[in-house]
Amino acid sequence: MDIGKAFTFIPEDKEWLKKIAIGGVLTLLPVANFIPQGYALRVMRNVATDEPAPLPEWSDWGGDLKKGFMWWVAMAVYAIPIILLGIVFSILGAATGGASSEEVSGVLGIATLCMNCLMGLYALLMAVVLPAAMVRFADKWSLKDAFELGAIKALITKKPGAYATAIVVAMLGAMAGSLGSIACVIGVIFTTFYGTLAGMHALGQFAAETEAIEGSGVVLPEDDLLDEPEEEDLAPLDDEPPAPTE
Numbered sequence: 034m035d036i037g038k039a040f041t042f043i044p045e046d047k048e049w050l051k052k053i054a055i056g057g058v059l060t061l062l063p064v065a066n067f068i069p070q071g072y073a074l075r076v077m078r079n080v081a082t083d084e085p086a087p088l089p090e091w092s093d094w095g096g097d098l099k100k101g102f103m104w105w106v107a108m109a110v111y112a113i114p115i116i117l118l119g120i121v122f123s124i125l126g127a128a129t130g131g132a133s134s135e136e137v138s139g140v141l142g143i144a145t146l147c148m149n150c151l152m153g154l155y156a157l158l159m160a161v162v163l164p165a166a167m168v169r170f171a172d173k174w175s176l177k178d179a180f181e182l183g184a185i186k187a188l189i190t191k192k193p194g195a196y197a198t199a200i201v202v203a204m205l206g207a208m209a210g211s212l213g214s215i216a217c218v219i220g221v222i223f224t225t226f227y228g229t230l231a232g233m234h235a236l237g238q239f240a241a242e243t244e245a246i247e248g249s250g251v252v253l254p255e256d257d258l259l260d261e262p263e264e265e266d267l268a269p270l271d272d273e274p275p276a277p278t279e
Contacts, residue, residue: 034198034235036235039232039238042080042088043088049088053223053226053227055069055091056069056072056230057069057227060226065098068097069097069101069226070097070101071098071100071101072089072101073226073229073230073233074167074233076230076234076237077167077240078240078246079237080233080238081171081237081238081241081246082246082248087234107179107180112159114155115156119152160200161189162182164196164199164203164236165189166180166185167236168245169184169185169245171240171246172247173247188243192239192243195238195239198235198239199232199236202231202235203231203232203233203235205228206227206229207229
């Protein structure tokens with residue numbers, strides 16, 4: 034995986050400043066922030082399918098809105114367990130504060146700690162699962178594919194090293210995006226979206242290596258594709274035609 038390429042491919046586009054600015058502004062707007070998410074998914078797919086220009090034009094706002102919203106729904110479904118755990122955690126926290134005896138307070142405190150640990154573990158699990166689910170979703174833009182846990186597990190274990198690298202790059206991209214706060218709002222507009230696309234490029238490389246998206250994979254040189262045909266087992270031809278039978 035080319036880690037450096039994930040961060041340098043954007044300036045290679047002649048109109049990258051305009052494209053990053055549009056995505057950054059939309060990210061700050063309610064509802065409209067689904068559009069840059071869909072755009073980022075298209076970037077990942079373009080990288081996976083080896084498109085010459087991975088950074089697409091802003092020409093499919095409706096399609097990007099739909100894709101971004103569908104992925105948000107997928108993340109919301111995955112987040113249901115942690116939401117429920119959070120509700121239980123809040124209830125236990127309130128009960129602990131109002132407990133009258135030390136024994137009850139201690140039991141509730143232990144239960145609260147256990148719930149907190151479960152929430153942390155589930156959040157960690159989602160950090161591992163969601164990128165692969167995103168790749169699955171971007172294959173055919175089907176929500177069903179994002180929840181096929183068996184296929185997601187197979188995808189992760191196919192090239193775990195490349196997958197871990199892609200996740201780290203995505204985390205680095207998110208950290209780089211947070212640096213925009215130093216330059217106030219203007220910096221956030223550029224760096225947040227820039228960092229998101231860097232992570233998407235890394236996931237696109239992973240999808241290409243694992244051929245997880247239709248049309249992805251390493252393109253072989255033409256010389257490798259032109260294999261010599263196998264010799265056919267043909268019966269030898271006689272030099273002379275057979276003699277006619279009487």
